[in-house]
Amino acid sequence: MEYSNITRGTFIKRPNRFIAEVNIDGRKEIVHVKNTGRCKELLVPGSEVWLTAPGTPGRKTKYDLVAVRKSTGVLFNIDSQAPNTVVKEWLQKQDYSLVKPEYRYGDSRIDFYMEKDDEKFLMEVKGCTLEEGGIGYFPDAPTERGVKHIGELIKAKKEGYRAILSFVIQMEGVSEVRPNIAMQPEFGDAWNKALKAGVEIWFLKCKVDKGSLSIVSSVP
Numbered sequence: 001m002e003y004s005n006i007t008r009g010t011f012i013k014r015p016n017r018f019i020a021e022v023n024i025d026g027r028k029e030i031v032h033v034k035n036t037g038r039c040k041e042l043l044v045p046g047s048e049v050w051l052t053a054p055g056t057p058g059r060k061t062k063y064d065l066v067a068v069r070k071s072t073g074v075l076f077n078i079d080s081q082a083p084n085t086v087v088k089e090w091l092q093k094q095d096y097s098l099v100k101p102e103y104r105y106g107d108s109r110i111d112f113y114m115e116k117d118d119e120k121f122l123m124e125v126k127g128c129t130l131e132e133g134g135i136g137y138f139p140d141a142p143t144e145r146g147v148k149h150i151g152e153l154i155k156a157k158k159e160g161y162r163a164i165l166s167f168v169i170q171m172e173g174v175s176e177v178r179p180n181i182a183m184q185p186e187f188g189d190a191w192n193k194a195l196k197a198g199v200e201i202w203f204l205k206c207k208v209d210k211g212s213l214s215i216v217s218s219v220p
């Protein structure tokens with residue numbers, strides 16, 4: 001996926017989950033942050049950020065903040081809508097006979113339903129933007145929805161689907177994601193139950209640029 005109208009800025013502060021103050025060419029601009037997670041280790045004063053101007057009529061802010069360069073020099077895509085977009089693009093290039101987004105299953109909408117030969121797949125997608133020591137962690141904020149979706153995947157596996165929990169790694173240099181049990185022990189418990197039930201966990205490594213994001217490989 002590619003962004004249009006990419007602009008460089010310098011992060012100043014984040015008054016709340018939805019907006020940030022950014023310096024663009026010497027002027028302060030209020031921008032929308034496309035990630036409601038904490039991102040405290042990324043969005044620090046002075047950080048290089050990258051913005052896109054979608055041009056949607058009636059917007060309160062001109063720009064969306066979609067990427068930030070960490071103090072380590074690594075560029076992170078933090079757009080929470082990007083993972084599903086890049087996964088859809090990637091799945092359509094694989095050899096599935098059917099790829100259907102937003103599939104209703106049980107009490108949830110699972111991100112993707114796929115078919116290949118006689119196999120039926122359900123895939124839930126999560127974006128990983130938290131990294132420590134070359135390891136990715138999820139979540140960076142408690143997610144009851146995430147725990148619920150894992151429960152649905154366990155159920156689907158028992159009903160004969162190939163059930164997959166996939167993590168789009170929104171930075172380069174990381175090939176593994178672990179449950180962030182310090183943030184949410186319940187997610188770690190659900191993760192372990194899923195593995196025992198036969199749910200597959202895939203790590204989707206990405207190429208990250210200031211104006212684009214793409215999946216380059218999958219690591220089961």
